[in-house]
Amino acid sequence: MSYQTEEQQVEQLKDWWKDNGTPLMVGAALGLSGFFGWKFYTEKQIAYQEAASSLYISMTEELEKDDKSQLIEQANAVKDSFSDTSYAILSVFHLAKIAVDKADLDTASQELNWILDNHAGNELAAIAKIRLARILIAQQKADQAIELLDFDTDSGYFEVSNLIKGDALLALGNKAEALEAYKAADNAGKTTVNHPTLKLQIDQLIASASQTPTTVELETADEDEAIETKSDIEINEDSSEITSQDNEEEAIK
Numbered sequence: 001m002s003y004q005t006e007e008q009q010v011e012q013l014k015d016w017w018k019d020n021g022t023p024l025m026v027g028a029a030l031g032l033s034g035f036f037g038w039k040f041y042t043e044k045q046i047a048y049q050e051a052a053s054s055l056y057i058s059m060t061e062e063l064e065k066d067d068k069s070q071l072i073e074q075a076n077a078v079k080d081s082f083s084d085t086s087y088a089i090l091s092v093f094h095l096a097k098i099a100v101d102k103a104d105l106d107t108a109s110q111e112l113n114w115i116l117d118n119h120a121g122n123e124l125a126a127i128a129k130i131r132l133a134r135i136l137i138a139q140q141k142a143d144q145a146i147e148l149l150d151f152d153t154d155s156g157y158f159e160v161s162n163l164i165k166g167d168a169l170l171a172l173g174n175k176a177e178a179l180e181a182y183k184a185a186d187n188a189g190k191t192t193v194n195h196p197t198l199k200l201q202i203d204q205l206i207a208s209a210s211q212t213p214t215t216v217e218l219e220t221a222d223e224d225e226a227i228e229t230k231s232d233i234e235i236n237e238d239s240s241e242i243t244s245q246d247n248e249e250e251a252i253k
Contacts, residue, residue: 052082059091068098079114089115089124096131105135126157133164142168159185163198170201179205 055078062071075091082088092111099108112135115128129148136145145168149161166181182202185195 048082049085052078052085052087055082056087056091059094063094072098083118086122086124089119089122089128093127093131100135105139109135109139126151126155130157130160130164133161133168137164137168137171140171142171163195166201175205175208179209 055074059071059074059078062068062074065071072095075095078085078091079088079095092115096108096111099105099111109132112128112132115122115125116132119125133145133148136142136148146165149165149168151157151161162181162185166178166185169175169178169181179202182198182205186198186202
């Protein structure tokens with residue numbers, strides 16, 4: 001009886017394996033292939049990042065040299081070969097700086113726009129916006145610069161962005177709005193607390209605002225002038241009438 005039971009158990013096991021063995025084998029194969037595939041992918045990514053890092057470090061060794069040709073070549077190599085890494089962004093910052101040093105603001109603008117076009121979600125994109133805004137102001141495109149400077153108060157770039165926004169608004173002749181932007185930068189505190197000219201700019205704009213007549217003052221001045229002119233006319237008319245009456249009296253006599 002015991003042997004019969006074991007035999008039945010073996011048959012049940014065979015039946016179970018017949019129904020489930022193939023899916024189990026496939027699942028195990030997929031699991032192993034997934035594991036080794038993920039391992040291969042991870043190792044490939046590590047090798048990719050290490051190659052990018054190595055090339056970037058090699059590029060930075062050219063920073064102190066007067067001849068920037070090798071620096072430009074290697075920075076472009078990082079940008080082209082490892083375009084989806086942060087090393088590419090850092091390399092583009094160097095390319096933009098070299099262009100600014102050469103007063104080639106168009107090229108600098110193009111480089112920084114590359115970051116915004118390809119890495120908008122990267123944290124370093126905020127720095128690209130700040131630097132691009134400064135360049136746009138220098139290119140007399142202050143209105144475009146303002147569009148880049150909308151940062152939240154807790155972003156870490158709120159103070160600097162308002163400082164540059166003040167410069168852009170001042171370039172556009174919007175002194176009142178520039179003053180508000182400068183005040184926002186000054187009130188935020190940490191980054192701009194030791195800025196050499198910020199408080200001076202604020203004081204100058206406040207003084208300028210206090211010396212500039214308001215619209216109401218100008219309208220009142222115009223009305224007063226009109227009243228004085230009208231009074232002068234009336235006085236002249238009265239004088240004319242008196243003179244006319246005197247002449248008439250002389251004629252009667």
